[in-house]
Amino acid sequence: MRIWPHEVAAVIIASMVLASMALAIRAQNSKAVDEKWEAPPEAAAKPNPESQNPEASAVGRKRYMRLCVTCHEEDGNGQAKSAADLRCATVQGQSDGALFWKITSGNLTKGMPAFATVAENERWDIVIFLRTLKGAEGDCEKKNGAK
Numbered sequence: 001m002r003i004w005p006h007e008v009a010a011v012i013i014a015s016m017v018l019a020s021m022a023l024a025i026r027a028q029n030s031k032a033v034d035e036k037w038e039a040p041p042e043a044a045a046k047p048n049p050e051s052q053n054p055e056a057s058a059v060g061r062k063r064y065m066r067l068c069v070t071c072h073e074e075d076g077n078g079q080a081k082s083a084a085d086l087r088c089a090t091v092q093g094q095s096d097g098a099l100f101w102k103i104t105s106g107n108l109t110k111g112m113p114a115f116a117t118v119a120e121n122e123r124w125d126i127v128i129f130l131r132t133l134k135g136a137e138g139d140c141e142k143k144n145g146a147k
């Protein structure tokens with residue numbers, strides 16, 4: 001059997017198609033990391049630029065009462081809408097940068113909206129307010145086990 005130049009070309013094209021499919025699948029797999037909804041390290045490491053602002057917590061509380069309270073409730077327990085309990089150590093143990101990133105990007109498939117349109121300094125203020133929510137006992141593991 002003789003191999004014609006166009007057959008060689010077809011084999012080359014076929015392997016290029018296969019290679020790009022393999023790359024596409026790898027790209028899809030790398031997206032699966034986002035489903036764990038963890039802040040990228042550089043976002044988590046950002047210091048809170050509002051940490052020296054004495055008004056931060058009060059401003060953050062106002063925003064929280066307007067934007068977050070329907071799901072997370074006034075004390076942060078989040079029971080009404082099965083939202084995360086923001087008093088839990090699993091949340092309070094995260095860095096300001098990580099919480100800022102979560103508030104900014106949301107996790108829509110799990111019901112947490114993205115608040116990227118809220119002024120950046122006010123998102124940092126909200127994080128400072130979140131620190132005032134008291135630690136919870138009990139069902140923290142269960143309620144924040146969505147991840």
Ligand code: HEC
Nearest residue numbers: 067068071082083084091102103107110111112115144146
């Ligand atoms: C429409 C309901 C809803 C609103 C409004 C909402 N959240 Fe959430 N939030 C959720 C849900 C549901 C989750 C859990 C998502 C998950 O498990 O992936 C969540 C998760 C979170 C988390 C992550 C908790 C963790 O375990 O890491 C933080 C922080 C948070 N919300 C803060 C806020 C703040 C601050 C606001 C207001 C600016 C807000 N949320 C508004 C529903 C809401």
